[in-house]
Amino acid sequence: MLRQALILSMQLPYLAGYPESLLAQVRQLIEHDKLGAVLTKRYPDRHQIQSDRALADYTQGLKSRYLKSAAPLAKVVYDGKIHILKDALGLHSYVNRVQGSKLKTRNEIRIASLFREAPPQFLEMIVVHELAHLREKEHNKAFYQLCQHMAPDYHQWEFDARLWLTWRALTKE
Numbered sequence: 497m498l499r500q501a502l503i504l505s506m507q508l509p510y511l512a513g514y515p516e517s518l519l520a521q522v523r524q525l526i527e528h529d530k531l532g533a534v535l536t537k538r539y540p541d542r543h544q545i546q547s548d549r550a551l552a553d554y555t556q557g558l559k560s561r562y563l564k565s566a567a568p569l570a571k572v573v574y575d576g577k578i579h580i581l582k583d584a585l586g587l588h589s590y591v592n593r594v595q596g597s598k599l600k601t602r603n604e605i606r607i608a609s610l611f612r613e614a615p616p617q618f619l620e621m622i623v624v625h626e627l628a629h630l631r632e633k634e635h636n637k638a639f640y641q642l643c644q645h646m647a648p649d650y651h652q653w654e655f656d657a658r659l660w661l662t663w664r665a666l667t668k669e
């Protein structure tokens with residue numbers, strides 16, 4: 497009973513903002529120890545993109561395909577210092593520098609290191625998200641349309657990636 501009460505009152509911080517009816521279903525899965533199995537069944541694979549070099553090539557590949565004309569990427573790396581709950585899943589920074597008479601922007605993408613261990617869809621989701629920020633700084637309608645253009649299942653993948661983070665937090669802490 498106590499365990500059930502704890503689960504029902506669980507905040508599910510990675511899923512903040514999703515409808516309560518959906519969160520109730522997630523709590524059910526956790527209560528019945530089924531979340532891990534559901535995720536493994538839906539996402540059985542792991543990607544091989546382990547080095548920063550491989551990540552940069554992968555990101556560049558998606559950019560060439562969908563955002564060829566967007567500003568170039570100066571750097572793409574895995575970052576073990578990203579605090580997922582505080583900073584979101586990845587980071588995209590713009591360093592503005594004056595070079596001669598021009599203002600130059602240096603675009604960097606940092607992906608939280610734990611995505612090394614993720615299913616390929618979740619890595620694709622976070623890379624697509626950070627790439628979309630090359631065009632749209634805000635999380636507005638145009639931003640999510642661009643994400644969906646690059647990854648039609650974007651919204652499902654983001655939700656499921658947050659489920660996966662929830663499951664990791666429950667089992668690895």
Ligand SMILES: [Zn+2]
Nearest residue numbers: 584625629635
């Ligand atoms: Zn963002």
